[in-house]
Amino acid sequence: MSNHSSGPTPLASMRSLGLKGSIAMPGDKSISHRALMFGAMATGETVISGLLEGEDVLATGRAMTQLGAKVEKRGLYWHVEGVGVGGFTEPSEPLDFGNAGTGVRLAMGLVGTYNFVSRYVGDASLSSRPMNRVLDPLRTIGVEVLEHQDGKLPIALRGPSKPVPITYHTPVASAQVKSCIMLAGLIIPGVTTVIEDVFTRDHTEKMLAGFGADVDVTTAPNGQRTIKVGGLPNLLGQEVQVPGDPSSAGFPMVAALIVSGSDITIENVLMNPTRTGLLITLQEMGGDIEVLNERVSGGEDIADIRVRSSELKGVTVPPERAASMIDEYPVLAVAAAFAEGATHMPGIEELRVKESDRLSAVADGLRANNVECIEGEDFLTVEGGAGKVTGGGHVKTHMDHRIAMCFLIMGLASQKDVTVDDGNIIATSFPTFTPEMTRLGAEFSRPNQ
């Protein structure tokens, strides 16, 4: 299914003729992780269609199996036989989440509150990411952190015999932190409350309610959201249809905008308003992007998106939009490199703690391809080349799937080929990226090592 395990392998992309045709998106990564976790925790069977079969999500599936759930693919569907709330069994081996921040941070909430020892590990990228943002609130619940490496993986947790419900005001705009606490709250008697100042993706709120949890959300006039979760609910297995991933859709979207003569349709894309920041920004830049066939599926808005090549103009992205496009800044930076004028992206300090330090990885990649940019502590400004980018760069991906994809997209429209040091890492989130983009007309090659 993927060759990620075969180790880093360079991949290059070259100037391509207009991209044409339709492309279906793989399932949304955030919803896929949650579908497996909530299915594992519910009573009875959850049947999932459209699950993202990327490395990140498969790692979550394996972890759920280690905790006592049954997870298997039969035909087109993934079936999860859950254990019921409070029913996980102590894992005998560490839970290995590979590259996945969402997997491990949500799992520490889901499992860490249990009165047994659970150990969490990941790859080199995940092991360098900050976990105190979830360990701090878990400690106030009474969870013991038995092992950690300066707030990083490997981490071992033991839940208290009597966990207490907390009210936690998240200091970072993070759906992972919010979700971790909400999931911990499920096995705590009483009501657990999370307050977030910034509206981050709300898949946990929506899906947990769909599985039968007691979730109450209120929004203050200033936008602050208070989420209350009732403990020890009776969750029941559900049918989940996973919509296409808008973060993955960002890659063909930007590709079609910058490769002249392109006209593509991206099918079945999640349009949840907490995820549409990139689409709105590209439209503001002058991108010819039409939202078609808007419909509702599995409780989420979805649509098809038609994109034609466009002359883009630089913009300033409002910082309050950051949460709704946090994973899309790297590919926006590529669009910005082809725009006329500068694109300014303030308020993006969270990029520094993603699969890589994305602010510096993007800035380095832009410079390697002769694109001028200014990298601030919490902002990036890209000087656009009005349709012309030299390219020719060799880009370090730092084990980051989105850095790999965004610079391969750049190479489809730059004058010289762009090479990334690892194409295999793409399997983390978009295992069909290369064949699907090739079908649209994109040209890739495996450089000699």
Ligand code: S3P
């Ligand atoms: C995610 C939340 C975001 C995002 C990640 C997926 C989720 O992370 O970057 O890819 O599914 O909850 P943060 O919560 O760290 O912002």
